[in-house]
Structures are given as C-alpha cells and as structure tokens.
Amino acid sequence: MKKSFKSFISIIFLAMILSACALDSSSSKQSAVPEKKVNTPAKDRGVKVFKAANLSALPEKAKSRKDLFIAGISAPGGVFLPYFYENGWDGNATDPIFAPLVNLDKEGKPVGILADKWNISSDQLTYTFHLRNGVTFSDGSPVTADDVAFTLTLLHDPAYEGYQDISLAAIQGGKEYKEGKAKTIEGIKVKNKQTIEITTTEVNAKALLLLGGQVLSKAYYGKDYEYGKLDYLKDLYSKPLGAGPYKFIKYVPGQEIRYEANEHYYAGKPKTKNLIFKVIDTSTSLQLFETGELDYASFSADDDTVGQLQSLGFANVRVGPVNDFGLIYVNNSRPQFKDKKVRQALIYGLDRQKIVDVKFKSYGEVANIPVSKVSWAYNDKGINKYEFNAGKAKELLDQAGWKAGKDGIREKDGKPFVIHYLTRTAEDPIIPIAKENYEDIGIKFEPEIMDFNALVAKLNKKDYDFASVSTSQILDPSDPVEEFATGNPNNAAGYSNPKVDELIKKGLNTLDIEKRKEIYHELYKELNEDPPVILVHYRQSARAISGQIKGLIPDNYTGIGASLPNISIKK
Amino acid sequence: MKQYVLQRFLQMIVILFGTSFIIFFLFAILPGDFIDSNISLTPQRAQELKSLYGLDQPILHRYLNWLGNALHGDFGYSLKHQEKVLSLLNKYVWNSFFVAIFALILTWSIALLTGVLSAIKQYSWFDGAVTFLVFAAMSFPSFFISLLFIKWFGVDLQILPIGGMIETGSENTGVSYLLEVGKHMILPVTILTLLSVGSLTRYFRTGMLEVIRLDYIRTARAKGLKERVVIFKHALKNAILPAITLLAFELPGLFSGAIIMEQIFNWPGVGRIQLESVSFRDYPVLMAFTMFLSCLTIIGNFLADVTYAAVDPRIRLR
Numbered sequence: 001m002k003k004s005f006k007s008f009i010s011i012i013f014l015a016m017i018l019s020a021c022a023l024d025s026s027s028s029k030q031s032a033v034p035e036k037k038v039n040t041p042a043k044d045r046g047v048k049v050f051k052a053a054n055l056s057a058l059p060e061k062a063k064s065r066k067d068l069f070i071a072g073i074s075a076p077g078g079v080f081l082p083y084f085y086e087n088g089w090d091g092n093a094t095d096p097i098f099a100p101l102v103n104l105d106k107e108g109k110p111v112g113i114l115a116d117k118w119n120i121s122s123d124q125l126t127y128t129f130h131l132r133n134g135v136t137f138s139d140g141s142p143v144t145a146d147d148v149a150f151t152l153t154l155l156h157d158p159a160y161e162g163y164q165d166i167s168l169a170a171i172q173g174g175k176e177y178k179e180g181k182a183k184t185i186e187g188i189k190v191k192n193k194q195t196i197e198i199t200t201t202e203v204n205a206k207a208l209l210l211l212g213g214q215v216l217s218k219a220y221y222g223k224d225y226e227y228g229k230l231d232y233l234k235d236l237y238s239k240p241l242g243a244g245p246y247k248f249i250k251y252v253p254g255q256e257i258r259y260e261a262n263e264h265y266y267a268g269k270p271k272t273k274n275l276i277f278k279v280i281d282t283s284t285s286l287q288l289f290e291t292g293e294l295d296y297a298s299f300s301a302d303d304d305t306v307g308q309l310q311s312l313g314f315a316n317v318r319v320g321p322v323n324d325f326g327l328i329y330v331n332n333s334r335p336q337f338k339d340k341k342v343r344q345a346l347i348y349g350l351d352r353q354k355i356v357d358v359k360f361k362s363y364g365e366v367a368n369i370p371v372s373k374v375s376w377a378y379n380d381k382g383i384n385k386y387e388f389n390a391g392k393a394k395e396l397l398d399q400a401g402w403k404a405g406k407d408g409i410r411e412k413d414g415k416p417f418v419i420h421y422l423t424r425t426a427e428d429p430i431i432p433i434a435k436e437n438y439e440d441i442g443i444k445f446e447p448e449i450m451d452f453n454a455l456v457a458k459l460n461k462k463d464y465d466f467a468s469v470s471t472s473q474i475l476d477p478s479d480p481v482e483e484f485a486t487g488n489p490n491n492a493a494g495y496s497n498p499k500v501d502e503l504i505k506k507g508l509n510t511l512d513i514e515k516r517k518e519i520y521h522e523l524y525k526e527l528n529e530d531p532p533v534i535l536v537h538y539r540q541s542a543r544a545i546s547g548q549i550k551g552l553i554p555d556n557y558t559g560i561g562a563s564l565p566n567i568s569i570k571k
Numbered sequence: 572m573k574q575y576v577l578q579r580f581l582q583m584i585v586i587l588f589g590t591s592f593i594i595f596f597l598f599a600i601l602p603g604d605f606i607d608s609n610i611s612l613t614p615q616r617a618q619e620l621k622s623l624y625g626l627d628q629p630i631l632h633r634y635l636n637w638l639g640n641a642l643h644g645d646f647g648y649s650l651k652h653q654e655k656v657l658s659l660l661n662k663y664v665w666n667s668f669f670v671a672i673f674a675l676i677l678t679w680s681i682a683l684l685t686g687v688l689s690a691i692k693q694y695s696w697f698d699g700a701v702t703f704l705v706f707a708a709m710s711f712p713s714f715f716i717s718l719l720f721i722k723w724f725g726v727d728l729q730i731l732p733i734g735g736m737i738e739t740g741s742e743n744t745g746v747s748y749l750l751e752v753g754k755h756m757i758l759p760v761t762i763l764t765l766l767s768v769g770s771l772t773r774y775f776r777t778g779m780l781e782v783i784r785l786d787y788i789r790t791a792r793a794k795g796l797k798e799r800v801v802i803f804k805h806a807l808k809n810a811i812l813p814a815i816t817l818l819a820f821e822l823p824g825l826f827s828g829a830i831i832m833e834q835i836f837n838w839p840g841v842g843r844i845q846l847e848s849v850s851f852r853d854y855p856v857l858m859a860f861t862m863f864l865s866c867l868t869i870i871g872n873f874l875a876d877v878t879y880a881a882v883d884p885r886i887r888l889r
Contacts, residue, residue, distance in 0.1 A: 086652070274740070
C-alpha cells in the first residue's frame with residue numbers, strides 16, 4: 001500500500017514545480033508496462049518496445065560501470081522506514097531494503113515474496129501466512145512470524161502517526177489494543193516460527209496487502225518498544241534493516257542513496273553488486289540519461305521525448321500506459337449537478353479528445369472507465385464512449401429544464417448555469433477547451449488556479465463545482481471507485497446511487513478475482529450511465545533502459561522493484 | 572551611538588515578535604494543512620492525526636506553543652522529513668550558502684569593475700557593449716539559460732557535470748572532494764552571477780556618474796591629479812557608499828537558496844526544502860526558516876545603518 005500514499009492526487013498537469021514531483025511521487029514506480037520484455041505483442045496491452053539499435057553509441061560513463069546500476073529518484077526525504085515516512089519517494093527508496101510478505105505481480109495479482117504461500121479460510125476472514133524456509137534479514141537474523149506480528153501491532157499503536165490505516169484491515173481486537181483495553185491484539189496468532197494466523201472481522205479484498213506488507217525486524221525495531229511511545233524509532237529512520245534484495249549503505253542528502261546487494265536475500269544475492277538511486281529533476285533527466293549518468297529513467301510520453309530517446313540508439317525504450325487516470329470532479333451535491341442528464345450533457349459537451357491530444361500529443365487516450373487500462377478489471381464492453389456531441393448536450397440540458405436565458409447563458413429557476421473550475425496550473429488545456437465548448441452549449445465556465453493543498457481542502461469541504469485531479473497509482477480496482485459510495489467519508493463528489501453502493505460493497509466482499517471482474521464490469525456500466533465525475537484521460541510513459549542492462553522489466557505495480565534482484569550488466 | 576545601537580536592538584526584538592506572529596497567522600490561514608493533502612485518509616484517521624500533530628487546536632494556542640518552544644531553541648520536528656528542523660536545515664543551508672557566496676563575490680567584483688569602467692567611458696563602445704550584455708543576461712529566464720548551459724557544457728561538450736554536487740557514487744574526501752564540488756559549482760555560480768550582475772552594474776555606473784559630476788572631482792582634476800587617482804581614490808569611495816545598503820540586503824539572500832537554479836541543477840540546497848515546506852504545509856520548517864530569514868534581514872538592515880554611520884561622516888546617529 002506504500003505506493004498509494006501521499007502522492008495521492010498527482011495533479012493533472014505535471015507542473016514544473018517541485019511539489020508536483022513530490023506529490024506525484026509514486027509515478028516513478030507506477031508508470032509503465034505490464035509484460036515480458038519482447039515478442040509478446042498480443043499481451044502487451046498497448047506497450048510498444050523500441051530496441052536499442054546501436055549499442056556502440058553507449059556513453060563512456062555507462063560503459064565504465066561494470067557492477068553498478070543507477071536509477072533516478074525525484075525527492076527522497078531520508079526517512080527510510082516503511083509506514084513512517086511522509087514522502088512517497090522515501091517509499092521508493094525503502095523498497096529495495098524491505099521485502100513484504102505479499103506483493104503485486106505485473107498483472108496486479110498477489111504474489112508471495114517472504115511468504116511462501118497463504119491460506120484464506122472459507123469465510124474469507126482468516127488469513128494464514130507461511131513464511132519461506134530460511135528467510136533472513138540482511139544482518140543474517142531469521143524473519144519469523146513474531147516479526148510479522150510485531151509489525152502489525154506497531155501499526156495499531158495509538159502514537160502511530162504514519163500514513164497506513166491498518167484499521168481498514170479490521171483485525172479482530174485491533175481497536176481494543178489501540179484504545180488500551182487489551183494488552184495484545186486478539187486476532188493475531190503466531191502458530192510457530194513460520195506461520196501466523198490473522199483473523200479479521202470483515203471480508204475485504206484489499207486486506208491481503210495490508211496484512212502482508214513489509215516486515216520489520218522485532219529484534220531491531222522492537223527492542224525499545226513501549227506501548228504508546230514510538231519516538232525511539234526516529235533514531236532508526238536513517239539506519240534501515242530489512243529482508244529486501246539490497247541493503248542500505250549511505251544517504252547523501254539531496255544527492256543519492258547507495259545500496260549494496262544483500263547476500264542473505266532469500267532468492268539469492270542480486271546479480272549487480274551496487275545500486276544507486278540518484279536524485280534527479282525531470283527537467284534534466286533526459287540529459288542525464290543521454291550522457292550515461294543514469295541507466296534507467298522514466299518520462300512522460302510525447303512525440304518529442306520518444307523520438308529523442310529512440311535517436312540515442314543505445315536505449316531500450318518501452319512506451320506504455322500508466323496505472324492511473326485523470327478526471328474532473330463534479331460536485332453532485334450542488335443542485336445544478338444533481339440531475340444525471342446534466343452530468344451526461346457536460347460530458348457530451350466537452351471535447352475530451354482534443355484535451356487529450358493537446359496534453360499528450362498522440363500518447364494519451366480519452367478515459368471512460370474509472371480504472372486504468374492495465375488493471376485486470378478494465379473491460380469496455382457495453383460502455384458508452386460519450387463522443388463529443390454538442391447537439392446531444394444541448395438536447396439533454398433542454399430536457400433537464402435548463403433553458404437559454406439572456407446573453408445565451410442557460411437558466412433554471414432564474415439562476416444562470418455557471419461552472420467554477422479549480423485547477424492547479426494556468427497551462428491546463430482544459431481551461432480554453434472547456435470554456436469554448438461550454439459557452440457553445442450555453443454554460444459559463446470560470447477557471448480558478450490554486451495550489452494543491454488548497455484545492456484538496458476545497459474538495460473535501462465540497463466547496464467547488466468542478467475540480468481537476470488525477471488519481472494516484474491504482475493498486476486495486478476498488479481504490480478509485482469506493483469513494484463514490486453513499487456516505488463514504490471521502491465522497492468528495494457527493495455522489496449517491498444505491499446500485500453503485502451495492503456493487504462497490506460486493507466488489508470488496510470476495511477475494512475471487514474472476515468474480516470481482518464481473519462485479520466491476522457491472523459497476524463500470526452503471527457509473528457510465530450515471531456518471532459521478534467526468535473522466536478525462538489515460539496517459540502513457542516512456543521508460544528508457546540503457547542497452548547494457550539486462551533483466552530489467554519495469555511493471556505497473558512495483559516499477560523496477562520486482563526486477564531489482566535480476567538486473568545484470570552486459571560486460 | 573551606543574544609545575542608538577541599544578535602541579535599535581530593542582526595536583529589533585519587538586519587530587521579530589511581530590513578524591513571527593504575522594507569519595504564523597498567515598501560514599495558518601492558508602487553506603489546507605499537512606494532513607489535508609493526503610485525501611486517501613478516512614476522516615477519523617485524519618482527525619486522529621491532526622490531534623497527534625496538534626493541528627486541531629486554535630491558532631493562538633498553537634502560536635504560543637510554538638513561541639514557547641522556539642524561545643527554548645526547540646523548533647520542533649519537520650512533519651514531512653520526520654527530523655528535527657534545525658538539523659534538517661543545517662544539512663542543506665550550507666550548500667546554498669557556498670553557491671551564493673561565490674556568486675556574490677563574483678557578481679560584486681564584475682559589477683564594480685564594469686560599472687565604473689562604463690561610467691568613466693560613458694557612451695563609448697565599451698559602455699554600449701556592457702549595457703547590452705548585462706541587460707541580455709538579466710532578461711533571460713533562469714530556467715532557460717540554465718538548460719541552455721547544461722546542453723552546451725554538459726551534453727555537447729561534456730566538460731562540466733549536468734547537475735548534482737558530487738559524482739554519482741563518489742567516495743572522494745579532502746582536496747579531491749573540494750575539487751569535485753567546485754567543478755559541480757561552476758555552472759550554478761555562473762548562472763546566478765549572470766542573472767544578478769546586470770542590475771548591480773547599472774547601479775554602480777549610475778553612482779559613479781553622479782559622483783564624477785560633483786565639484787570636488789573637478790577640484791581634484793584642477794589641482795592636477797592623475798585621472799586614475801581621481802577616479803579610484805576620490806570618486807570611487809563616494810560612489811560605492813550607497814552599495815553598503817545593497818550589500819546588507821544580500822545577507823538573507825546568502826542563505827535563502829535559489830529555488831529554480833537548485834531544482835534544475837539538482838543542487839541539494841535549502842530552496843527546495845523551503846518550497847516543499849510551503850506546498851506540504853510543513854509549518855515547523857516553514858516557520859523556522861522564514862524566521863531565520865527575517866532575522867537576517869533585520870540584522871542586515873541594522874548593520875547597514877551602523878556601518879553607514881561609521882563610513883559616512885555626514886550621517887550622525889543619536
């Protein structure tokens with residue numbers, strides 16, 4: 001879950017401001033491509049691979065590195081402890097050091113890392129994790145069920161102020177422990193050194209990842225633990241110890257993070273001895289890659305960047321969809337947006353194709369389903385595409401009772417139709433396009449530019465008409481839709497539809513992916529017919545891998561994380 | 572004089588309290604706080620976190636709390652970096668300082684030289700060329716000129732590094748470390764100098780022009796002094812007097828970091844920390860750093876007044 005955190009809304013426009021990098025923090029690992037390296041175009045879901053044509057063009061700097069792999073990172077903060085960092089980039093920085101029990105594979109389906117296997121009881125409430133034989137932390141001490149229990153207990157501590165909301169997993173007795181009514185958490189049972197059983201009180205398809213997160217060593221992080229006091233951990237933020245493929249060597253503030261292969265890694269010592277995450281800025285990452293300072297870099301895809309990367313000759317370039325989407329929130333709780341005909345009209349009346357073309361220069365697509373195209377839940381059968389149609393929009397507005405008033409602006413009950421639009425950058429192409437489109441159908445469109453926190457604060461207070469945002473990386477198809485449930489505290493759209501409520505609940509109420517696929521397909525059809533928001537875009541990223549690097553297959557769920565142990569350098 | 576210094580000193584303390592109050596309230600009334608930016612939190616969790624961080628208390632209460640701690644030298648923990656504010660700033664502020672101080676020295680030397688020369692050769696081809704060049708350098712947007720220099724010297728010629736402060740993975744220490752950092756500093760310092768040299772050159776030129784028209788210069792020339800002596804001994808002293816004020820204003824600038832330059836060159840300076848603290852509403856960092864800069868500004872002003880009185884006999888402080 002680490003990736004979904006503070007990066008939450010990475011605003012629709014990747015502005016040049018730093019904060020945007022930080023907010024978009026997950027994108028370095030989220031962007032990209034879900035499949036085997038080459039030769040499987042059918043499964044590629046739109047991923048294009050351009051092979052390096054001319055390895056002799058490799059820059060000297062890259063050639064001279066025989067045992068070191070360098071990737072870029074935007075703005076790490078130096079808190080190298082999962083669950084405690086407040087900066088999404090630190091999540092990327094801790095990933096090589098800390099291994100979870102369970103992670104997502106390139107398809108977004110769970111796969112065991114430190115856990116060999118897990119069983120889920122038939123009532124889908126009890127999870128039993130079996131740890132692999134002989135897994136150890138990088139100091140050689142064994143990873144045991146006690147460590148897992150300690151990690152989960154720590155997250156229930158009342159002093160825990162991090163991003164992880166473990167209460168969502170609803171572990172039995174977790175609340176009592178947090179409130180100080182119980183000494184231990186009832187639902188966590190250590191069966192033996194390698195087996196742990198966790199009982200929950202609600203079926204939740206997302207609980208597996210919450211429970212099977214990164215494991216902290218009890219001997220290392222828990223030796224000074226007292227209930228309600230976590231400040232001692234601050235001293236350990238800069239000295240991480242985990243069971244991941246690499247171990248931490250050094251952090252040079254604002255410059256780079258250095259790692260060395262962990263010889264105790266369960267799957268064998270990684271092939272490349274040294275790893276560095278170098279702090280880069282998006283405005284010069286292409287130049288850094290070009291001169292061989294980086295072995296791997298990810299870019300927002302557009303014609304220029306992809307062309308330039310190809311022309312380098314020494315880069316393997318993979319262009320593919322990113323695991324998020326862009327949308328415009330519509331405030332359903334305001335009277336003018338209550339009628340679904342109006343919301344439909346607002347989609348028909350907006351030339352989203354043009355917006356996407358302007359923004360992504362032939363590398364974007366209009367979104368019509370609230371999940372990214374890489375998700376297993378994506379299914380566009382029977383989905384209305386809402387192609388741009390001003391006539392249809394006018395017709396729907398007429399039906400909804402919005403009649404043309406004086407100076408061409410539609411009115412109802414004496415009130416003119418005005419949309420107040422919040423966005424974060426003046427370069428947002430939605431501003432001119434929507435202004436023109438909406439004026440054409442008789443709606444006044446007034447943009448306002450504000451910073452991210454202010455926008456989110458307005459969103460939460462439902463003090464807006466339209467607000468433009470983009471989701472963070474989507475780990476589970478439930479992530480972007482569950483807020484549309486009536487009464488969901490994060491329902492910033494103020495949307496309510498009983499059928500949708502039921503389907504959202506059903507979608508989380510089973511752990512069977514095949515069943516969930518059908519439920520989400522139903523849900524998407526309903527959300528398509530009665531739209532809570534205006535879906536805008538799917539975007540793509542271009543990931544460049546230096547030609548001498550083998551075994552690196554970035555995916556959409558772990559970024560380069562899953563490939564780290566397999567990276568080798570052609571000598 | 573003593574009385575004046577004491578009086579000013581007391582004033583400074585009052586001003587600092589006032590500033591801290593205004594800054595704290597301005598930041599606090601910005602919509603959205605540190606927790607709000609994470610919209611994935613449930614409202615209960617957000618409420619829990621707000622009370623853990625003390626964000627749910629009334630502003631005045633928070634201010635007094637902050638003030639009490641600050642007076643004891645405790646500026647709190649950064650919310651985002653989870654680290655003591657002072658140690659965080661200490662890590663980055665010197666990187667900004669070294670770039671700024673080199674840029675300052677270069678800027679002032681170049682501006683002084685070209686400013687004076689173009690004043691004494693007013694309307695010559697040299698004056699025209701200098702005027703043209705400094706205005707050109709000044710008018711380039713900093714990100715553009717930075718990227719252009721990176722392309723020329725970093726990518727095409729490959730003689731200077733593209734960014735950062737050290738080579739990736741470098742283990743250098745001692746002199747070789749200093750050389751390495753120096754090499755990485757060339758482009759940022761050059762660009763900062765280019766951007767600020769223009770206005771200062773014009774300033775010195777104008778100051779010089781005013782002075783050489785004064786009667787005492789005519790007198791100096793009349794008594795047969797060499798032109799060099801007239802200019803550098805008699806005119807220059809008076810021409811650079813107003814620059815003392817300017818120099819004092821540079822004091823906070825030495826520590827504030829150059830946000831755009833630091834971003835483009837990946838320079839691990841404090842400008843980036845500052846910008847982040849605003850966008851994430853990281854109040855402890857924001858407060859500590861802004862107060863630090865206000866202190867420097869106020870002290871800079873004070874020093875300017877005092878030195879001015881010391882070097883210019885026409886000014887008397889009581």
